[in-house]
Amino acid sequence: MTTDWRSPHPFLLSPTEMGRADRLTIEGGIAGIELMEQAGRAVVRAAVELVSAGAQILILCGPGNNGGDGFIAARCLAAMGYGIDVLLISSADRLKGDARLAFERMGLPAERIAEGQEGQKRLPMLLDSVDLIIDGLFGAGLDRPLEGEIKQIVDAVNDSGKPVLAIDLPSGVNGASGQKLGSAVRAQRTVTFFCEKPGHLLFPGRELCGAVVVAQIGIRPDVFGDIRPQTFENAPALWRHAWPMASQQGHKYTKGHAVVFSGSVSSTGAARLGAAAALRAGAGLVTLASPPDAMMVNACHLTAVMLKKLAGEKAVQDLLSDERYSSVLIGPGFGIGAGTRSSVEAILRASRATVLDADALTSFSETPEHLFSLVKLCDAPVVLTPHEGEFARIFPQVEGDKLARARLAARLSGATLILKGADTVIASPDGRAAINHNAPPWLATAGSGDVLAGITTGLLAQGVSGFEAACQAVWLHGEAGNIVGPGLIAEDLAPALKEVLRALVDKFGEG
Numbered sequence: 001m002t003t004d005w006r007s008p009h010p011f012l013l014s015p016t017e018m019g020r021a022d023r024l025t026i027e028g029g030i031a032g033i034e035l036m037e038q039a040g041r042a043v044v045r046a047a048v049e050l051v052s053a054g055a056q057i058l059i060l061c062g063p064g065n066n067g068g069d070g071f072i073a074a075r076c077l078a079a080m081g082y083g084i085d086v087l088l089i090s091s092a093d094r095l096k097g098d099a100r101l102a103f104e105r106m107g108l109p110a111e112r113i114a115e116g117q118e119g120q121k122r123l124p125m126l127l128d129s130v131d132l133i134i135d136g137l138f139g140a141g142l143d144r145p146l147e148g149e150i151k152q153i154v155d156a157v158n159d160s161g162k163p164v165l166a167i168d169l170p171s172g173v174n175g176a177s178g179q180k181l182g183s184a185v186r187a188q189r190t191v192t193f194f195c196e197k198p199g200h201l202l203f204p205g206r207e208l209c210g211a212v213v214v215a216q217i218g219i220r221p222d223v224f225g226d227i228r229p230q231t232f233e234n235a236p237a238l239w240r241h242a243w244p245m246a247s248q249q250g251h252k253y254t255k256g257h258a259v260v261f262s263g264s265v266s267s268t269g270a271a272r273l274g275a276a277a278a279l280r281a282g283a284g285l286v287t288l289a290s291p292p293d294a295m296m297v298n299a300c301h302l303t304a305v306m307l308k309k310l311a312g313e314k315a316v317q318d319l320l321s322d323e324r325y326s327s328v329l330i331g332p333g334f335g336i337g338a339g340t341r342s343s344v345e346a347i348l349r350a351s352r353a354t355v356l357d358a359d360a361l362t363s364f365s366e367t368p369e370h371l372f373s374l375v376k377l378c379d380a381p382v383v384l385t386p387h388e389g390e391f392a393r394i395f396p397q398v399e400g401d402k403l404a405r406a407r408l409a410a411r412l413s414g415a416t417l418i419l420k421g422a423d424t425v426i427a428s429p430d431g432r433a434a435i436n437h438n439a440p441p442w443l444a445t446a447g448s449g450d451v452l453a454g455i456t457t458g459l460l461a462q463g464v465s466g467f468e469a470a471c472q473a474v475w476l477h478g479e480a481g482n483i484v485g486p487g488l489i490a491e492d493l494a495p496a497l498k499e500v501l502r503a504l505v506d507k508f509g510e511g
């Protein structure tokens with residue numbers, strides 16, 4: 001999926017919140033069956049794009065409203081001349097509410113409907129002859145793993161190799177977490193309603209959905225005001241208000257001064273990648289603070305980034321006594337151990353906007369609580385940027401799906417968290433969380449994380465707050481990765497930011 005950064009709102013609703021959106025709409029005077037009619041028609045629009053006229057379509061329907069959408073689609077597609085078979089996993093007698101109404105309205109001849117065990121028997125033959133399968137087994141109401149006969153149906157669908165259009169979510173995918181419960185349908189396309197759910201963006205759900213289409217079915221955006229979603233798609237609509245626009249009268253000193261701590265002579269590259277990225281991200285000045293033994297190697301590689309020698313026990317305190325340093329990055333290539341812990345302590349005690357990455361995180365594997373207490377002492381935003389391995393080391397007690405873990409870790413630590421991966425989650429201690437989805441696979445390469453940490457530091461230097469800076473940085477990093485394309489190495493990213501920033505600033509300028 002590519003980023004649509006013009007998306008008007010960045011909200012993602014959990015299945016529970018989506019249920020609330022439905023209820024608020026129904027209370028507002030739109031009947032549930034009318035929403036279901038609209039949902040069914042949206043499925044029809046997606047289906048006709050996937051098959052040619054008169055194609056054979058098998059519609060799998062579960063016991064709830066997801067199946068109800070399937071019945072509506074069955075009626076409309078049959079009326080359009082498609083060959084329709086409907087397979088209900090349970091008996092039609094057990095249908096309730098709008099799903100029952102939709103079933104009664106369907107009007108298909110009895111021989112085109114198979115229920116329960118009978119459906120199981122007919123499935124292999126039906127799968128053989130279909131051009132498209134529509135999956136209306138379970139959507140938002142999935143509440144347990146797929147097992148037994150239902151699992152067998154789903155596995156047979158996947159094994160058939162036939163294209164699948166999923167209604168709302170591929171059955172078996174949890175809409176809140178993207179996790180697969182037992183087994184899950186692998187869809188080519190998924191039509192969801194009103195807005196996306198976290199499960200569409202988090203892996204493995206993202207992959208199982210195929211292309212996601214969001215259809216409007218009559219739910220008004222006002223419901224967001226009642227629901228107050230705390231989960232977002234990481235897109236410019238989320239953080240545009242916090243973008244550090246350059247002022248005509250500004251100069252380099254009004255754009256902040258970032259400090260990046262370099263490792264010793266044999267591991268300086270990571271910090272330089274971070275420093276270059278901080279500068280590209282708009283920091284007015286960037287200083288690389290280098291141990292004495294690494295001065296020469298750093299000096300040989302720097303031009304616009306400044307260099308400062310850091311020596312002696314109180315070096316960090318002394319450096320940060322200069323209030324002009326507005327943000328700090330420590331960790332890339334810095335080394336693991338007591339020295340790193342005391343540098344981190346000195347930085348956080350100096351209350352400077354700080355990014356703690358790589359070795360700065362691993363150094364606290366044995367004493368994460370100490371790190372969290374230092375973060376809470378710091379009077380400025382702190383951003384932690386762990387990958388899954390680092391996360392497990394400093395949050396060993398935090399379990400669950402990725403979104404829940406990132407949220408809990410942010411709350412525990414008091415820091416904004418960037419939990420990295422193909423579906424990076426950014427979480428704030430105040431409960432907000434964003435899921436990123438613009439990162440190409442070739443971004444997973446040596447040094448890429450150092451660049452991300454550097455971009456975040458550059459934005460913090462300009463006074464952007466923690467959560468917004470983290471979201472902006474992750475998005476910029478992904479876009480830069482897309483511009484560079486396959487074959488990317490970390491050095492390519494900072495130069496590519498120029499193009500990303502140009503497009504973004506032009507767009508923001510247009511309003």
Ligand SMILES: NC(=O)C1=CN([C@@H]2O[C@H](COP(=O)(O)OP(=O)(O)OC[C@H]3O[C@@H](n4cnc5c(N)ncnc54)[C@H](O)[C@@H]3O)[C@@H](O)[C@H]2O)[C@@H](O)CC1
Nearest residue numbers: 022035036064065066138139140141142143144145146168
């Ligand atoms: N008015 C509404 O609420 C609307 C709902 N819509 C559709 O309704 C769906 C949600 O409907 P529901 O809340 O009825 O939920 P679902 O239709 O997703 O499923 C709920 C049913 O499945 C059963 N179930 C859950 N997990 C199971 C498992 N692993 N094995 C066996 N049975 C399982 C539950 O016991 C329940 O009977 C949405 O995904 C969407 O497709 C749309 O029609 C739009 C309007």
Ligand SMILES: [K+]
Nearest residue numbers: 135138169171
């Ligand atoms: K489904």
